[in-house]
Amino acid sequence: MLTVNHLTITQGERQLWRDFSLQLLPGERIGIAAPSGWGKTTLGRVLAGWQPALSGDVLLDGKALPLNGYCPVQLVPQHPELTFNPYRTTDRSLNDAWRPDDAQLERFAVQAEWLNRRPHQLSGGELARIALLRALDPRTRVLIADEVTAQLDPRIQRSIWQELLLESRQRPLSMIIFSHQQALLEQVCHRIIRFPAEGTE
């Protein structure tokens, strides 16, 4: 279980989250809907250990996330091109995590040939699928999906979400999903937390 305890997160002078708490059961999928600039991506970065919070903590099964080695909470960022090394072919970045087989590449609509290219030689949607597959390393327990399919056409979006839901049920893999697509959140999440909370605007 992922437990988020009283997180306060600042970015520069600005306080983005104050006393934010959440519990996520194995296999549970929670959607977070908030206006642009609210701090969703920053929250994702803190939950996956990419940057510290001002206060509060993030625990997986009661323990702090590991500082070294593989982090079982994985963020798939909205702009994956910023997280791929531009000088390496994408297979090297993917295989830093794990080695998906051909069937797994097919499930997430990744063509083997794309893995011989560098990030700038791929479209945003192609790179987004490789980033997603990389984060699905079998050691991942919680996936934070930050607008992961926003760059994809509706048919591929549907098929990727079908596979993600299958993965979420089978492992089980918990998910925190940030999206501006209300219909998507309603279809894939067990519950949705909306900001600003009703009556506070």
Ligand SMILES: Nc1ncnc2c1ncn2[C@@H]1O[C@H](COP(=O)(O)OP(=O)(O)OP(=O)(O)O)[C@@H](O)[C@H]1O
């Ligand atoms: N490295 C940074 N330094 C300073 N300010 C930042 C930094 N990163 C983000 N911000 C600011 O923090 C706020 C929250 O940004 P964040 O990307 O977390 O929002 P978001 O809710 O994910 O937005 P969107 O829906 O547009 O992706 C924004 O006002 C942004 O300009």
